[in-house]
Amino acid sequence: MTPDKVHEILKAKHAQAVSAFDPNPKHPSIKIAPEFWRVVAKTLRDDCGLDYLVSLTAVDRAAELEAIYTLEVMDGARCPIHVRVLVPRDNPLIATVEDIWRTADWHEREAWDLMGITFVGHHNLVRILCAEDWEGHPLRKDYKSPDTYHGIKNNVT
Amino acid sequence: MAESIQEINLNNDSPTRDNILITSVDQLVNWTRRSSVWPMTFGLACCAIEMMATGASHYDIDRFGSGPFRATPRQADLMIVAGTVSHKMAPRVKRLFDQMPEPKYVMAMGACTVCGGPYIKHGYHVLKGVDRLIPVDVYVPGCPPRPEALLEGLFRIQDKMKRERVLDRERIGLRPKLLVE
Numbered sequence: 209m210t211p212d213k214v215h216e217i218l219k220a221k222h223a224q225a226v227s228a229f230d231p232n233p234k235h236p237s238i239k240i241a242p243e244f245w246r247v248v249a250k251t252l253r254d255d256c257g258l259d260y261l262v263s264l265t266a267v268d269r270a271a272e273l274e275a276i277y278t279l280e281v282m283d284g285a286r287c288p289i290h291v292r293v294l295v296p297r298d299n300p301l302i303a304t305v306e307d308i309w310r311t312a313d314w315h316e317r318e319a320w321d322l323m324g325i326t327f328v329g330h331h332n333l334v335r336i337l338c339a340e341d342w343e344g345h346p347l348r349k350d351y352k353s354p355d356t357y358h359g360i361k362n363n364v365t
Numbered sequence: 366m367a368e369s370i371q372e373i374n375l376n377n378d379s380p381t382r383d384n385i386l387i388t389s390v391d392q393l394v395n396w397t398r399r400s401s402v403w404p405m406t407f408g409l410a411c412c413a414i415e416m417m418a419t420g421a422s423h424y425d426i427d428r429f430g431s432g433p434f435r436a437t438p439r440q441a442d443l444m445i446v447a448g449t450v451s452h453k454m455a456p457r458v459k460r461l462f463d464q465m466p467e468p469k470y471v472m473a474m475g476a477c478t479v480c481g482g483p484y485i486k487h488g489y490h491v492l493k494g495v496d497r498l499i500p501v502d503v504y505v506p507g508c509p510p511r512p513e514a515l516l517e518g519l520f521r522i523q524d525k526m527k528r529e530r531v532l533d534r535e536r537i538g539l540r541p542k543l544l545v546e
Contacts, residue, residue, distance in 0.1 A: 338490065339453040346489045353489040357452045364485055364493050 209281050211236035211289050214256045221255070222248050237276075237290040245293050246303040249277075252291070253308055257281050261309035262288055264316065266323035268349045273300045273325050295325065304329040322347040390531050398442070399526035400430035402470075402519065405441035405461070410448025412475040412509040424512040431519055438464040443522060444499075445515075449477040449484065450492040462499045468529060468536060470522050473501045474515060476508040483508070500541035 215229045215238060225244030230237045240248050252258045258279035267274040277291040293302055304327040306313040316327040317336040324345030327333060335342060344351055354362055408416055419426050426432040435441045438461045450458055462471065473495050476482030481493035492498060502525060505518040528539060 342452075351489070358456070360452070360455065360492065360497050362452075362489075362493065364481060 209257055209284060209289075210287065211238075214238065214252070214258070214289055217256055218248060218251065221251050235290055237292055239292045239294070242293050242295050242302055246305065246308075248291075249305045249308050252279060257284070258289065259309075261305075261311040261315070264312055264319060266319040266325055266347070268323065268347065269294065270349065271297055273297055273323060275302055275319060275325055277305075300325045301328050303327070306330055321345070324348060391529070394531050395527050395529050398468075398529070399523040401433075402431040402443050402522065402526075403433050403435050403441050404431060404443040404445050405438055405465070406434040406436050407444060407461070408447045409450060409454065410475075410477065412447035412477070415509045415512055416445055416447045416474065416515060419512040419515045424516065426516065426519065429516065429519060430523070438462070439466060441465055442468070443470045443472060443519075445472045445474050446478045446495045446499075446501075447474045447509075449482070450495050450498070451490045452492055453490070455492050455498050458495065459498055468539075470502045470525070471495075471499055471541070472503045472505060472518050472522060474505045474518070475510055476506060479504050479506055494544060496541075496544040498543075500543050502541050 211229075211231055215226070215231075218226050218238065222244055225241050225248050226238060227241055228237075228239035258281055260280045260282040262278040262280050264278075265276050267276065272294045273296075275293045275295075277293070278288050279291060280286065280288050295302055302325055304312065304316060306316060306327075306329075312327075313330075313332075314336060316325075316330055317333060319325050320327060320330075320333055321335045321337050322345055334340070338346065343354065346353075356362055408414075418424060420432055420434060431443070438444075442465075444462060444465060446458065462469070473479050477484065477491065478495040478501075481488060481491055484491035485493060495501060503518045503521045505514050507514050510518075525539060529536065
């Protein structure tokens, strides 16, 4: 499944969902509008055969937060395709895909923990890396480390 | 030890010859104690690899009277904090330290446990030195320290054990302090 083919299928089925396509041979990417993400995800898995979510990562783009899904065909040639979903920073909601790709379960928890993207519909969206009572999302650009944590001074002067 | 033992030769033909030795309780207890330092099995990050190398045959920590790494704090004398201590891990480290019987010793192994190491500025999740949490006897710098450095740290712990006094429960002058700023 080549990126061009994926783009073709998505264009045919969800014309308004695809907002950009970059056929870069090393990192082909497709940008999807967040409100269509779940239906597009189902198409990607069922019609395009991209049955393996390699990774889910998140990027802070100042005004927006971006989730990047790397998809592959499990027993096909290594040809990953990246799907980018951008959401506004002040209301970062993306529909969960944990029931479409099982990998997404923990990856979505990680993206929520560190970047603060809320995955709507996730069955257990709790912190996975930071301590349970941690405040804030550390990988956001405007994150400030706490001065103390449980009475222990955190900053070094 | 040898120089402080008085050998009593009552009589060359006596059956007690070479069998009566006089020393002080402190000397004897400290000698036994420092000859069997049991560290706790406790590796947090990459420093633990060097700690394992120190325990393995090439560097062989057993030569120096240490090495049975215990899987429970209740049987351990020495806590080698080998690796980055995150804020999430800190309460567990404290609990393990509290479970160790007195007299107990702590070695901060590697840059992370000494002061935060490479995480000192941007490591939001890292405890900036384990001495903010538990009192540390010996600091072993390095990233990670070589096995020789860890052995040297053990010798410093053993030096400290030589100065222990059995009747001094408070261990005056030997107890390290928490870093308080």
